[in-house]
Amino acid sequence: MWKFTVRRLLIMIPQIIALSIVIFVLAQMMPGDALSGMIDPNVDPERLEELREKHGWNDPWYVQYADWVGGLMQGDLGQSFRFKMDVTELIGQRIVNSFWLSLATLLFTYLIAIPLGIISGRYNDTLLDQTITGYTYIGFATPLFIFGLVMLWVFGFMLGWFPTSGSVTPGLEAGTFEYFVSKVNHLILPALSMALITTVSTVQYLRNEIIDTKQRDFILTARAKGASESRVYNRHILRNSLLPIAAFFGFEITSLIGGTIFIENIFGYPGMGQLFLESITMRDYTVVTAVTLLFGIASIVGALLSDIILSLVDPRIRIK
Amino acid sequence: MSEKLLEIKDLRTSFRIKDDYYAAVDGVNLTVNKNEVLAVVGESGCGKSALAFSVMGLHTRAKIEGNIMFKDKDIANISPSDLNKIRGKEMSMIFQDPLTSLNPLMEIGEQIAEVLLLHNKQLSKEQRKEKVIELLNKVGIPRPEQVHGQFPHELSGGMRQRVMIAMAIANEPELLIADEPTTALDVTIQSQILELINDLKQDMNAGIILITHDLGVVAEMADRVAVMYAGQIVEIADVHTLFTNPKHPYTRSLLNSVPNSNEAQDKLHVIQGIVPSLQNLPREGCRFSARIPWVAESEHEDHPELHEVNDGHFVRCTCYKHFDFPDNEEEQQHGIS
Numbered sequence: 001m002w003k004f005t006v007r008r009l010l011i012m013i014p015q016i017i018a019l020s021i022v023i024f025v026l027a028q029m030m031p032g033d034a035l036s037g038m039i040d041p042n043v044d045p046e047r048l049e050e051l052r053e054k055h056g057w058n059d060p061w062y063v064q065y066a067d068w069v070g071g072l073m074q075g076d077l078g079q080s081f082r083f084k085m086d087v088t089e090l091i092g093q094r095i096v097n098s099f100w101l102s103l104a105t106l107l108f109t110y111l112i113a114i115p116l117g118i119i120s121g122r123y124n125d126t127l128l129d130q131t132i133t134g135y136t137y138i139g140f141a142t143p144l145f146i147f148g149l150v151m152l153w154v155f156g157f158m159l160g161w162f163p164t165s166g167s168v169t170p171g172l173e174a175g176t177f178e179y180f181v182s183k184v185n186h187l188i189l190p191a192l193s194m195a196l197i198t199t200v201s202t203v204q205y206l207r208n209e210i211i212d213t214k215q216r217d218f219i220l221t222a223r224a225k226g227a228s229e230s231r232v233y234n235r236h237i238l239r240n241s242l243l244p245i246a247a248f249f250g251f252e253i254t255s256l257i258g259g260t261i262f263i264e265n266i267f268g269y270p271g272m273g274q275l276f277l278e279s280i281t282m283r284d285y286t287v288v289t290a291v292t293l294l295f296g297i298a299s300i301v302g303a304l305l306s307d308i309i310l311s312l313v314d315p316r317i318r319i320k
Numbered sequence: 321m322s323e324k325l326l327e328i329k330d331l332r333t334s335f336r337i338k339d340d341y342y343a344a345v346d347g348v349n350l351t352v353n354k355n356e357v358l359a360v361v362g363e364s365g366c367g368k369s370a371l372a373f374s375v376m377g378l379h380t381r382a383k384i385e386g387n388i389m390f391k392d393k394d395i396a397n398i399s400p401s402d403l404n405k406i407r408g409k410e411m412s413m414i415f416q417d418p419l420t421s422l423n424p425l426m427e428i429g430e431q432i433a434e435v436l437l438l439h440n441k442q443l444s445k446e447q448r449k450e451k452v453i454e455l456l457n458k459v460g461i462p463r464p465e466q467v468h469g470q471f472p473h474e475l476s477g478g479m480r481q482r483v484m485i486a487m488a489i490a491n492e493p494e495l496l497i498a499d500e501p502t503t504a505l506d507v508t509i510q511s512q513i514l515e516l517i518n519d520l521k522q523d524m525n526a527g528i529i530l531i532t533h534d535l536g537v538v539a540e541m542a543d544r545v546a547v548m549y550a551g552q553i554v555e556i557a558d559v560h561t562l563f564t565n566p567k568h569p570y571t572r573s574l575l576n577s578v579p580n581s582n583e584a585q586d587k588l589h590v591i592q593g594i595v596p597s598l599q600n601l602p603r604e605g606c607r608f609s610a611r612i613p614w615v616a617e618s619e620h621e622d623h624p625e626l627h628e629v630n631d632g633h634f635v636r637c638t639c640y641k642h643f644d645f646p647d648n649e650e651e652q653q654h655g656i657s
Contacts, residue, residue: 216420217415217417217420217421218420218421218422218423218424220378220415220421221415221421221422221423221484221487222423222434223376223378223407224376224378224407224408224412224413224415225407225408225412225434225435225438225487226404226405226406226407226408226409226435226438226439227404227408227434227438228400228401228404229400231438235434236423239423239425239426240423240424240425243425314425315424315425315471315473316424316471316473
């Protein structure tokens with residue numbers, strides 16, 4: 001088991017190196033830089049050229065890459081042009097917000113998916129199942145950014161139940177109970193909006209797994225033993241059906257990242273997703289590359305988590 | 321006269337296909353006595369397994385009519401919770417494919433212990449474990465302590481079938497249904513498993529329904545044999561009579577198609593045609609007539625009944641009376657017209 005985990009961890013190293021090269025080269029290929037467009041047009045082009053030279057932007061890409069990686073190793077992600085502060089510090093503020101948003105979304109995703117999937121799978125082809133399946137199809141067809149806007153409009157503006165932007169009410173002191181409540185209050189609407197849409201694939205997945213497991217031979221064995229219907233479901237069907245769902249957990253992280261980019265921008269939630277989009281429009285390279293790298297690493301770790309979870313819960317692939 | 325354990329009366333098990341119900345088991349009457357092995361034989365698709373599943377109440381979407389009297393209780397018309405008290409305890413079943421019949425995520429010991437737990441709440445965890453080890457020993461599994469903690473994928477097919485048998489006999493059932501217990505296993509393992517069932521039969525004191533299409537198995541194990549074709553019993557007799565004096569054309573065709581190792585054969589005898597599918601079953605007249613076209617129509621009954629030709633020997637339809645295999649293949653194909 002440990003050998004497997006260590007080997008799996010070692011594989012991540014070349015993956016991350018490859019990822020960093022791709023990100024860096026892609027960022028280099030973006031047209032323009034921080035000095036183009038954002039700066040007073042009266043500035044002498046020669047002065048700009050001088051600045052570019054000074055920052056090393058005229059060096060070949062591999063030299064710049066080496067500089068960048070050298071910085072990364074020391075935990076230095078560079079300076080943000082826009083915020084005039086260390087990227088590390090900037091991301092540090094945002095990543096906490098994104099973490100809580102993702103966690104809340106995951107929680108809602110499973111809170112919705114598991115009961116709906118179980119009901120749908122157990123009573124398949126009934127009206128109840130068709131209603132749930134209908135919801136999943138609508139969920140698949142609805143773009144997250146449209147749904148987010150509708151949720152914001154209905155519950156934020158029309159009904160006024162939830163705040164419409166930010167991650168906490170300004171002026172509250174960190175650590176107090178009001179601060180915590182305000183944080184949670186700001187989280188609910190974006191997290192729920194995202195969860196309602198992203199959960200549908202998990203609902204369908206679980207439904208199909210249950211329908212599939214229901215027809216397996218060992219379920220007959222369980223019934224022939226005299227197990228009651230509820231025991232058959234709880235002990236035999238559910239355990240086997242939840243397995244792929246558990247394994248899928250790591251990959252949920254990847255889809256969460258995609259989701260947060262939309263949701264944070266719609267709900268004005270100061271997280272990594274919002275920072276990412278803003279930095280692209282501002283040509284804030286150092287931030288873009290750093291955020292993308294973190295997203296990429298999160299996906300790789302997600303895949304690793306999936307592998308580890310699967311090897312923990314499924315005895316057939318438990319590695320000795 | 322031996323004591324009746326199970327009496328199936330006019331059982332019809334129908335499945336819904338589109339908007340109609342089709343009977344896979346069509347009016348079966350059968351009794352199983354204590355300490356008796358009743359073999360049910362027939363080709364695939366004749367309703368043997370459907371019959372066994374009906375007795376165990378394992379059909380989830382079938383319409384079951386008739387009565388299944390098990391020790392004076394009609395288990396065809398019983399509440400699910402009452403049925404669950406009987407299943408796994410007083411009657412149990414061994415399935416066809418041991419590779420898929422065990423829960424892949426549960427330890428072997430846990431799976432056997434479950435059947436003990438369900439029917440005997442008094443046993444402590446330690447007592448259950450002790451009993452499981454004892455059962456594993458009984459079915460001839462080496463190193464039972466180790467196997468107790470293993471998962472199904474770590475065992476071979478033969479070992480898994482032994483585990484299934486251990487599970488089935490855990491509560492000393494009075495009726496054991498073995499649904500083609502050796503079909504999925506290779507020949508050497510087959511004989512070991514049959515030997516095991518035979519051994520257990522001696523000290524179990526139970527009635528056994530053995531479903532198979534292997535006539536060798538029948539000869540070795542059975543006391544009585546019921547031959548099923550297209551959802552009906554076409555012949556029933558004690559094993560000796562059935563092999564020495566088979567009556568029904570289907571039984572004779574089955575026996576005729578067993579390869580004979582004493583003489584070299586160029587060709588295997590086969591029964592021409594196939595078992596009709598559920599929807600295409602002829603519901604009137606002799607259901608086997610289509611596969612013996614050389615027999616004149618007048619020899620079949622319009623509504624074939626089981627006729628008692630001898631004490632305990634029943635045959636369906638009158639076509640057996642003058643039945644013979646045609647001399648050449650030409651006649652088999654086209655019939656004597």
